Every structure is written in structure tokens, then in C-alpha cells.
Amino acid sequence: MLIPRRDVDFQLFEVLDCATLTRFERYAAYDREAFASVLDTAYRIAAERFAPYAAACDREEPRIEHGRAWTIPETRAALAAYNQASFTAATFDADDGGLQLPIAIAKACTAVFSSANVAFHSYAALTAGAADLLVSFGSDDQRRRFVRPMLAGRFTGTMCLSEPHAGSSLADIRCQARPDGDGHHRLTGTKMWISGGDHDLAETIVHLVLARLPGAPPGTRGISLFAVPRDRVREDASVGEPNDVRLAGLNHKMGWRGTTNAVLSFGERNACRAELVGEPHRGLEYMFRMMNAARIGVGTNAVALGYAAYGEALAYARQRPQGRLPGAKDPCSPPVEIFRHADVRRMLLAQKCWVEGGLALVLYCARLADEERCAADATARARIHALLELLTPVAKSWPSEYCLEANKLAIQVHGGYGYTRDFPVERLYRDNRLNHIHEGTHGIQGLDLLGRKVAMQDGVALNDLFARMTGTIASAGSVEPLAAHATALEAAVADIGMTTQALLRAMSLDPGVALANATTYLDSLGHIVVAWRWLAQALTAHAALAAARDGDRDFYTGKLAACRFFFRHELPRTGPALQLLRSLDDTALAIPDGGF
Amino acid sequence: MRRILVGIKRVIDFNVRVRVRPDGAGVVTDGVKMSANPFDSIALEEALRLRERGEADEVLAVSIGPGEAQQQLRDALAMGADRAILVKSDTALEPLAVAHVFLELAKRESPRLVILGKQAIDDDCSQTGQMLAALWNRPQATFASKLEIQGEAARVTREVDAGLEVIEVDLPAVITTDLRLNEPRYIKLPDIMKAKKKPLDVIEIVSLGVDATPVLKVVKYEAPPQRQKGIIVKDAGELVAALKQRGLA
Numbered sequence: 001m002l003i004p005r006r007d008v009d010f011q012l013f014e015v016l017d018c019a020t021l022t023r024f025e026r027y028a029a030y031d032r033e034a035f036a037s038v039l040d041t042a043y044r045i046a047a048e049r050f051a052p053y054a055a056a057c058d059r060e061e062p063r064i065e066h067g068r069a070w071t072i073p074e075t076r077a078a079l080a081a082y083n084q085a086s087f088t089a090a091t092f093d094a095d096d097g098g099l100q101l102p103i104a105i106a107k108a109c110t111a112v113f114s115s116a117n118v119a120f121h122s123y124a125a126l127t128a129g130a131a132d133l134l135v136s137f138g139s140d141d142q143r144r145r146f147v148r149p150m151l152a153g154r155f156t157g158t159m160c161l162s163e164p165h166a167g168s169s170l171a172d173i174r175c176q177a178r179p180d181g182d183g184h185h186r187l188t189g190t191k192m193w194i195s196g197g198d199h200d201l202a203e204t205i206v207h208l209v210l211a212r213l214p215g216a217p218p219g220t221r222g223i224s225l226f227a228v229p230r231d232r233v234r235e236d237a238s239v240g241e242p243n244d245v246r247l248a249g250l251n252h253k254m255g256w257r258g259t260t261n262a263v264l265s266f267g268e269r270n271a272c273r274a275e276l277v278g279e280p281h282r283g284l285e286y287m288f289r290m291m292n293a294a295r296i297g298v299g300t301n302a303v304a305l306g307y308a309a310y311g312e313a314l315a316y317a318r319q320r321p322q323g324r325l326p327g328a329k330d331p332c333s334p335p336v337e338i339f340r341h342a343d344v345r346r347m348l349l350a351q352k353c354w355v356e357g358g359l360a361l362v363l364y365c366a367r368l369a370d371e372e373r374c375a376a377d378a379t380a381r382a383r384i385h386a387l388l389e390l391l392t393p394v395a396k397s398w399p400s401e402y403c404l405e406a407n408k409l410a411i412q413v414h415g416g417y418g419y420t421r422d423f424p425v426e427r428l429y430r431d432n433r434l435n436h437i438h439e440g441t442h443g444i445q446g447l448d449l450l451g452r453k454v455a456m457q458d459g460v461a462l463n464d465l466f467a468r469m470t471g472t473i474a475s476a477g478s479v480e481p482l483a484a485h486a487t488a489l490e491a492a493v494a495d496i497g498m499t500t501q502a503l504l505r506a507m508s509l510d511p512g513v514a515l516a517n518a519t520t521y522l523d524s525l526g527h528i529v530v531a532w533r534w535l536a537q538a539l540t541a542h543a544a545l546a547a548a549r550d551g552d553r554d555f556y557t558g559k560l561a562a563c564r565f566f567f568r569h570e571l572p573r574t575g576p577a578l579q580l581l582r583s584l585d586d587t588a589l590a591i592p593d594g595g596f
Numbered sequence: 597m598r599r600i601l602v603g604i605k606r607v608i609d610f611n612v613r614v615r616v617r618p619d620g621a622g623v624v625t626d627g628v629k630m631s632a633n634p635f636d637s638i639a640l641e642e643a644l645r646l647r648e649r650g651e652a653d654e655v656l657a658v659s660i661g662p663g664e665a666q667q668q669l670r671d672a673l674a675m676g677a678d679r680a681i682l683v684k685s686d687t688a689l690e691p692l693a694v695a696h697v698f699l700e701l702a703k704r705e706s707p708r709l710v711i712l713g714k715q716a717i718d719d720d721c722s723q724t725g726q727m728l729a730a731l732w733n734r735p736q737a738t739f740a741s742k743l744e745i746q747g748e749a750a751r752v753t754r755e756v757d758a759g760l761e762v763i764e765v766d767l768p769a770v771i772t773t774d775l776r777l778n779e780p781r782y783i784k785l786p787d788i789m790k791a792k793k794k795p796l797d798v799i800e801i802v803s804l805g806v807d808a809t810p811v812l813k814v815v816k817y818e819a820p821p822q823r824q825k826g827i828i829v830k831d832a833g834e835l836v837a838a839l840k841q842r843g844l845a
Contacts, residue, residue, distance in 0.1 A: 005629050029789055033667050037674060037788045040631070045782055047611075086785040099785050550617060552627035 001311030001424075002046055003115045003304060003359070006555060008039065008108050011360055015540045016367045021102045024374035035105050041085055042109035049078040050116035057119050057258025058427050062199070062250060069198040069250060069260040076201050078120045082113070083153025088124050088131075096135055096143060097151045103373070107300060107366035111359065114304035115311075118431055119258025123156055126196045129294055130157025130208050134227065137278035137286045142227055145237045146206050155229075156202045159294075160191040160209040160264065161287065167193065168444060170284060171219045175211035175266065177226055177274050187211055187228055187274040188267035190248065193438075197262025198247040203239045204231040209266070209274065210283050217281065225283030226274035228266065244272035255430030291439070292388055295396035296365045298439045303358035305432035306403025309410035309425050310351040316423075317344055317413050338413070347413055351406040352558070353534070353566045358399035360533035365395045383464065390453045390461035391529070393445035398526030400435040400442060407432050446518035449525065451511075455504055462500065469493055469532045476535050479542055481560070485535055485567045492528050492574055499524075499578045506584050513586045521581055524574045531571045538563035599654045600643040601707040603698065604672050604680075605633040606665040607718040620816045632668040635713025637675075638773040641780040642743055643711050644676040651745045654678045656705060660697050662686055666796060673791035674783045680796045685808060693808045695727035700804040702732055707768060709750070714739050714772040725772035735765035738772040 012018045012035075019032040053074040062071050082088065090106045092098020113121040131150040134142050134157075149155040166172040175189030189211060191197075198205065207228045216222030232240040248263040266272045278286055321335040328336075338344045368388050375381035407429040411418035418425045436442045454462050469489065476486035503521060506514040541559035548556050608614055609629040617624055632640075643655045657672035657680040659665040669680040683697050702710060710732075715722035729736030737743075741760070742753035745767075754761045755774045801808055829835045839845035 006627060029792075031792075033670055034788050034792070036667060037671055037783060038785055040671065041783045041785065041788075081782055084784060085782050090785060099789075101785070549626040550624040551615065555627060 046116035054117040062260040089151035103369045104366040115308040122259040127157040177211040185274040187272045223283045225277040299395040299399040302399035302435040306406035307355040309428040313410035313413040347409045354402040357530040386461040393449040397445040446522040450518040534563045599707045603712040637780040639711040674787045691723035729770040735769045739774040741776040
């Protein structure tokens with residue numbers, strides 16, 4: 001089920017005030033009505049071309065035929081509609097063939113497409129990510145020959161980082177690129193886990209591959225980035241002969257099955273031409289500069305999949321009659337919809353808190369990305385960039401963890417039916433389970449947050465975050481129904497501030513013990529950040545409620561109820577967790593290896 | 597100028613579950629997603645295809661309604677209409693008044709074709725096209741599922757109770773669209789921006805001299821009764837008895 005439009009509009013235009021983005025010169029051609037039309041188009045294509053085939057592409061897993069990965073034909077039709085409407089090009093510069101749509105609006109569209117069919121949408125999202133990398137670091141020639149066709153939907157793109165023996169640890173990759181004397185390179189090696197790595201959906205695929213040049217320094221400082229099309233791309237951007245990239249196999253996944261996931265073998269006949277992107281040995285640095293967007297994208301997909309399942313659970317609960325309420329003693333009285341049962345309502349409200357809180361988080365980050373892009377000067381840009389850097393592991397991980405919990409409860413609401421393939425909630429659960437793993441595992445996000453992000457530039461980003469939270473707390477403190485929430489959040493912010501100091505001190509003494517607690521720290525900061533975004537939503541809802549009528553009254557009242565639920569059931573979890581963190585528990589390190 | 601005039605009504609989006617307001621004076625519209633009437637989008641698509649086939653030079657989209665209906669007209673322009681007119685009216689009009697508005701516009705714009713949806717999905721009246729044809733004194737071809745222009749006539753396949761009926765009407769004529777006439781295209785994002793540069797005129801309904809005073813009185817809105825649980829009957833006799841008991845036979 002698609003993310004409801006009402007919530008998207010609320011978050012974008014009421015909470016985040018995205019209509020004012022048009023005051024930036026970059027977005028001046030747009031207005032509120034144009035944003036509405038863009039969203040309308042996204043919803044229509046998502047409903048008509050993506051959603052109806054989500055089950056089919058899961059059931060009919062991609063397979064290899066004549067050396068090429070085969071997907072259900074509706075994949076191509078969906079992407080054609082998506083590209084004809086120019087969604088892949090949406091956020092890019094006009095000079096590169098893009099539309100300069102604000103990132104926040106585009107992010108909301110991607111959430112809608114992913115809630116409809118995450119597997120179809122991934123081909124386009126990966127292409128936009130690869131194009132973004134080439135726009136930032138590629139040559140003019142690469143932009144012309146690769147990026148333009150990618151944005152027009154003629155080519156797709158991938159990111160080829162992992163190898164069979166090296167996934168999270170990219171320092172250990174072995175792919176080699178040797179100069180071919182022709183100004184280019186010859187690539188040899190194998191890449192693993194390549195989403196969209198092969199398919200029949202485009203003229204060719206532009207793989208962005210990490211590899212080592214001869215004599216490159218060991219470790220992460222010796223990795224370069226190459227553009228490697230599956231087929232040679234001529235001077236006029238037409239597609240020529242095969243480029244010695246072989247589909248060595250497909251991985252058979254738990255979920256997200258409609259997106260091919262390939263093992264690729266490069267240069268088996270020593271005829272794989274690779275073009276260096278940017279400067280030698282800077283590949284990983286380039287890749288990581290694009291990683292924020294990719295990781296917020298993962299969080300967005302996690303929100304979309306949890307939200308889709310929540311919609312299913314809500315619709316099911318409203319129409320499934322079962323049992324009677326505690327007061328009804330007559331066994332012949334008609335059963336009530338399970339929506340009336342207290343525990344089912346609890347589960348639905350928990351899901352609502354997580355998925356709407358998650359959407360608020362990722363759209364807030366997208367809004368920050370717009371402000372970064374349009375910042376008036378370098379200082380302002382650096383400041384927002386640092387905040388985004390800090391929030392990125394949170395925006396990736398929190399939805400991956402808690403929107404997956406929403407998927408779990410969506411199955412629970414369906415009871416036994418939820419565990420069958422006759423209902424979409426089991427597929428949505430399987431799909432969402434990936435988000436914990438890819439683009440930096442959950443554990444790595446914790447290490448990134450505690451080991452790098454909170455301490456960077458003397459904690460400037462964390463202080464900026466706290467200051468922003470304090471602003472919201474001050475506003476909510478003067479609004480009677482929200483004052484208690486404001487007080488609770490203020491205490492939680494103070495608590496995590498203190499805990500952060502304790503952990504950073506421990507880091508300098510014994511990094512192992514501190515990092516053994518990094519995931520719990522990530523989880524706690526996530527909860528506090530989402531509580532803040534709930535408080536911001538509640539402030540908006542409270543202000544709008546007075547003048548609201550009919551359905552809007554229910555909507556805003558629902559927001560206030562969900563905020564209350566989050567502050568009563570979720571935020572208090574951080575207290576014991578932070579206390580545990582300050583105790584610097586070392587059990588995981590102390591247990592003997594044989595003790596597991 | 598061979599012109600096609602298309603009607604675009606702003607209605608509650610077809611995905612929304614419509615609810616009656618507690619006071620029974622109407623349906624809930626606050627915070628409800630509004631869209632172009634789907635049959636009107638089919639009308640616009642057909643007009644665009646006729647223009648693309650060289651059967652028309654200009655597609656004019658017209659809406660009658662509140663200022664917000666400009667959104668639907670802008671979408672029509674983004675889809676491909678050449679220009680648009682919003683006839684402003686803050687009260688909902690009855691089909692006869694709508695037909696009079698289109699009659700006045702037809703006199704001004706001299707369209708070769710007026711293509712309207714066969715009905716609007718909010719009130720389901722299905723009257724405007726027929727009334728307009730009568731007032732304008734031109735032929736009508738309603739519930740069209742296929743439309744071909746042959747010289748100064750249109751050959752129209754109509755969806756009727758018995759199946760399909762093919763008729764020929766002289767132009768200018770009024771056509772109303774059925775669901776299977778076409779599948780409206782998706783709006784392309786760049787065209788949303790281009791649409792802002794196309795002409796969209798807003799005129800007051802009084803400027804057309806149309807009397808919009810309602811002639812019908814709406815007593816009350818209420819939701820349809822909840823569906824009752826069915827019963828299983830043993831045989832035809834019992835079925836007839838059950839129907840009789842309910843006064844249905």
C-alpha cells in the first residue's frame with residue numbers, strides 16, 4: 001500500500017515548510033502547485049505501474065537466460081513510465097539534463113515509489129546514485145557519454161564495491177586496473193552483491209567499480225574509481241560491442257527479489273575497458289562523499305516498506321471481524337473488527353509511531369540536503385554538511401531497525417494469514433530485512449557514529465543538533481499539552497549529552513569497550529532524534545487543530561496521539577539504555593571465545 | 597482554428613473513501629485530496645490525440661469551480677492542453693448551469709468538438725453533455741469508446757446496454773467519454789514547468805451572463821445503509837417468500 005498522501009503533504013509542507021524552498025534561486029522556477037503536480041504524477045505511476053507487480057516480481061525471481069538476467073516484463077514498462085516522466089533526472093542540474101527538483105520533494109517521491117514496489121524502483125535509484133557520482137567527479141566526456149543517457153533512461157548504473165571475500169572491509173579488495181596504453185585501463189577481477197548488475201531493461205549498464213592501479217598503496221588509500229560499461233559506449237553515446245563483463249551468477253535473496261543481484265566477472269578475455277573517474281587512489285573518498293545520500297536512501301526505503309505494511313495491517317484490522325469486546329457476554333452477538341481490540345490498537349499505534357517518525361526523520365535529512373546545496377556561503381554549507389554527516393547513520397539505521405519492527409507487527413495483526421504468501425505483509429518483511437545489512441551494516445553505522453561522527457570537529461555537529469532540539473523544546477514548552485513531552489525530551493538530551501562524554505572518554509582509553517556499546521548508543525540517539533521529530537510534528541498538528549474540520553481533525557488528533565504514544569512507550573527506553581552505556585559494559589569482550 | 601473544448605471538473609480523488617459530514621449538509625472535503633474527474637482526463641487525452649493526428653489545432657481546457665481548480669487546469673496544460681479557462685464559481689453548479697456556461701463558451705470559441713466526461717464521479721449526474729447538445733442545437737454522441745474524425749463528421753462507437761453502437765454525427769458536436777476510450781498519459785515533470793507559461797484565464801461566471809441559481813433542492817446527504825448479512829434459502833419457493841416478505845416481489 002502506498003504511503004498516504006495526506007502524511008506526505010503534512011510532513012513536506014506543514015512541518016518542513018518545503019513550499020519556501022522556492023526562495024532558493026535553484027528552485028525558483030517551482031511553486032507549491034508544481035510540487036503538488038510532481039507528487040500527483042509519482043503517485044499515479046506508482047499506483048498503476050509499480051504496485052500491481054510487487055508480488056509478481058517477488059514470485060518470479062530473476063533468472064539467467066542466454067547469459068543475461070531476465071526480469072518480468074512489467075519491470076521495463078514501469079521504468080519506461082518513470083523515465084518518460086523524468087524522475088531519474090529530477091534532482092540533477094539543468095545543465096546535465098536534470099530538473100533541479102528539491103531533494104525533499106524528490107525523496108518523498110522515491111518513498112512513494114518504494115512503498116509501491118521497492119524492487120522496481122531500485123534500478124532507477126541505483127542509476128541516479130551512479131549518475132550523481134559521475135556528475136561530481138567524472139570528466140565532461142563521461143558526463144556526456146554516460147550521465148545524459150542514464151538520466152534519460154537509456155542506461156542504468158550500479159555501484160561495484162564488494163568482492164566475494166571483501167564486503168564491509170573494502171581495504172582488502174583485489175580488482176586490478178592496468179593502463180592499456182590507449183588512455184584507458186584494462187580491468188580484471190570479480191565483484192559481488194551488485195544490485196542491478198545485469199538485466200534486460202536498458203541499452204547498457206554503467207558499472208562504477210572500485211579497483212587498484214598497479215603499485216597502488218595498500219589499504220583504502222590505494223583504491224581508484226572506474227566507469228565500466230557492460231558494453232562499449234562510443235563517442236556519440238551509442239552502444240557498441242560487449243565490454244568483457246560477464247554475468248557469473250545471480251544471488252538468491254530472501255526478499256527484494258525483483259532487483260537482480262549479481263556476481264560479475266570483469267576482463268576474463270582481458271578486453272574489459274575501464275575509464276578512470278577523477279584522480280587515481282581517490283575512489284573510496286569519492287564513494288564516501290556520495291554515501292550520505294545512499295544511506296539516507298536506505299533509511300527511506302526502510303520507512304517505505306514499514307509504512308506499506310502498516311497500511312496493509314490497518315486496512316485488514318478495520319475489516320476483519322474476530323471475537324468480542326471484554327464487556328460482551330453474549331456469544332451470539334456479532335464479532336467486532338479486530339481494530340476494536342485493545343492490543344491490536346496498541347500494535348497499530350506502535351507501527352504508526354515508527355513509520356511516521358521514520359518518514360519525518362528521512363524527510364528532515366532531505367530538507368537539510370537542500371539547504372546544504374543552496375547554502376549562501378561555505379561556512380553555512382559546512383555547518384549543515386556536518387549535521388547531515390552526523391544524522392546519516394541515524395537516518396540509515398533507525399528506520400532499518402524500527403520500521404522492520406513495524407513489519408513484524410503488521411504480520412502479527414494479520415495473525416496466521418500474515419504468515420502466508422496470500423497477503424503482502426510477509427513479502428514486505430522480507431524486503432525490509434535487507435536494509436539492516438546493505439550500504440554499511442547496522443553495526444558499522446554504530447561505529448561510524450560513535451567512532452567518527454559525534455567527535456568530529458570537537459563535536460560541533462552534535463552541539464548543532466542539540467541546539468536545534470532545544471529550539472523545538474522551547475517552542476513546545478509553552479504549549480500546554482506538549483509541555484510534558486518537551487520536559488522529557490530535554491532530560492533525554494541532557495542524558496545522552498552526558499553519556500556521549502563518558503563514551504568518548506572511554507574511546508580514548510579503551511576503544512574496544514566503547515565500540516562494544518556503539519550499536520546501543522546509535523539506537524538511543526535514534527530514539528531521541530525521532531522523539532524530537534515527533535515533537536515537531538505535534539507542534540504543527542496542535543497549531544493546525546484549532547481551525548481543522550472533519551477528516552483533518554482526526555488526522556491532527558492522530559498525530560498528537562502518536563506523539564504521546566512515542567513519548568510514553570518509546571522515549572523512556574533510552575533512560576536505562578544510556579545508564580547501561582555509561583557503565584561501559586564489557587561482557588561481549590570478556591566472555592571467552594569458547595564460551596559462546 | 598480547429599478547436600476542441602474539453603471540460604475538467606475538480607472532484608474528490610477516486611482513491612478517497614468519501615464520508616458524509618455529520619450535519620448531513622454535504623460530504624467531507626477538508627484535507628481531502630482533490631483531482632480531475634477521471635472521465636475528464638480521458639476527454640483531454642482524446643483531444644490531445646486528435647490534435648497529434650492533425651485533426652485539431654488547439655485544445656482548450658475549461659473548468660468551472662473555485663480558485664483551487666486552477667491546479668487541475670495546470671495539470672491539463674502539463675498534459676498537453678494549449679490554454680485553459682477557469683470560470684470561477686464558489687458554489688457548486690447544477691448540470692444545467694454548467695451546460696449554459698459551456699454554451700456561452702462554445703459561442704465565443706466556436707469549437708469543432710466539445711469533449712466532456714460522461715459523468716463526474718462526485719455527483720454522477722451524467723447530464724451536462726446531453727443538455728449542452730440540446731441548448732447548442734448540435735448533435736451528441738455520448739459514452740464514446742472510440743472516436744474517428746471523417747471530414748466534417750465524427751464516427752463514434754458508443755457503449756450502450758446492448759453492447760456497442762456506432763453512429764455518425766456532424767461536426768461541431770458534443771462527445772462524452774466512457775472509460776475504455778483511452779488511457780490518459782502520464783504528465784512529464786518538465787511539462788509541469790512549461791505549463792506555467794501557457795495561458796490560463798480566470799473569468800467570473802457572471803461575466804458570461806449565466807444564471808447559476810439552483811433549481812434543485814438538496815434535502816440531505818446520507819451514507820448508504822450498511823449491508824445486511826445474507827441468508828441462505830433452500831429453494832426457489834423460499835426465495836420468493838423472502839422477497840415478498842421484504843416487499844421486493
